[in-house]
Amino acid sequence: MKVLVIGGGGREHIIVKKLKESKRVSNIYAAPGNGGIANDATCVAIKDDAIDELVDFALKHQIDWTIVGPEVPLTKGIVDIFRNNNLKIFGPTQAAALIEGSKDFAKAFMKQYDIPTANYQTFTDIEKAKAYIQKEGAPIVIKADGLAAGKGVVVAMSEQQALDAVEDMLIDNKFGEAGSRVVIEEYLEGKEFSLFAFVHGENVYPMIPARDHKRAYENDEGPNTGGMGAFSPVPDLEPTDIEYTVEKILKPVAKGMKQEGRTYTGVLYGGLIQTKEGIKVIEFNARFGDPETQVVLPLLENDLIQVIEDVTAGKDPRLKWKDGYAIGTVVASKGYPGSYAKNIKLPDLVADNDVYVIHAGTALSEDGSFHSNGGRVLLVGSLQNSPEKAQTEIYKYLSRFDESNGFFYRKDIGFSN
Structure with missing residues (x-):
């Protein structure tokens, strides 16, 4: 089978690696992929939301299945368009993807079907939003209604922080169209x-x-x-x-x-x-x-x-799970989630049987070295029979990343929380 994976982050890299294990899969393509994915699949220089180009590619290369990684092509209707071209694709239709594409829709849907969630109200008017915040007090959660690449949520621990957040979204257009409507929710603890x-x-x-x-x-x-x-x-x-x-x-x-x-x-x-x-x-x-x-x-x-x-096909896939613990620690560019430098050379990512390396924001240079090309650069994971063993192997491997050289990572993944 020929499979196309749409996207170019860490999620898509692990999907590609999982597909590589299948005896039924002969060719894997990734659009656009990234530096690390290029080692495991054929990367295609098509953006993940260039739907017409993706359809053309899938038809030309007789792709058997397409798997969609990111949310943007889903909310743009990629599944509907692929299906209209008799192409098999795994993901929700544009109408179904609204459960992620609009927080206001998702909250109203949960209320309608008695699905437990935080109390909320939705606003487009800045003064009404501010009045609601002042009435409810802090802590409180402010969310951009639309897609904001995982950054459109502010957990405001003070009233001022919440007021600043709605100003950022409704007045300063920090998240563009995604923040033209805000959902304000009660803060949940746990x-x-x-x-x-x-x-x-x-x-x-x-x-x-x-x-x-x-x-x-x-x-x-x-x-x-x-x-x-x-x-x-x-x-x-x-x-x-x-x-x-x-x-x-x-x-x-x-x-x-x-x-x-x-x-x-x-x-x-x-x-x-x-x-x-x-x-x-x-x-x-x-x-x-x-x-x-x-x-x-x-x-x-x-x-x-x-x-x-x-x-x-409507069949139970009878999911089976390995006995063990998987932990993954992200290496990020210094400054993330704010502004950060790109094109910083990564240390040699030598193969190690005790860990797996998943690329998120990397680019492959002509000399075979990797450079940073995003906020979250890669994830180092380990699958072991205990969390402690997984942590030990991950942090041993991560010691090659000199934090003075533009990268950082948390040293407590799997410990806290």
């Missing part, structure tokens, strides 16, 4: 976790839970990022917690989306939190999450393309 599921219609097949570390610095301090590392499974989650999440959250979403005429096929990502009142939804994503995918897929025993074929 431990967060992520649960992905393969979904087709009302069929829901949960994966193994993961937890990511969103803050930039150790002890969960500093600004929110797209994720500085992750681990799976999550030791403090009980089987009853997973059962509750599947029965009271994921299955009602699948059923509700079908009732709304937005039947869902693809990966549904639940960003969840264990509160004193029970498990609640923070957000939904319409695809694999990053960096959690980099610790979940290494634990999956099944052939990924077989899972996709089974799920889309």
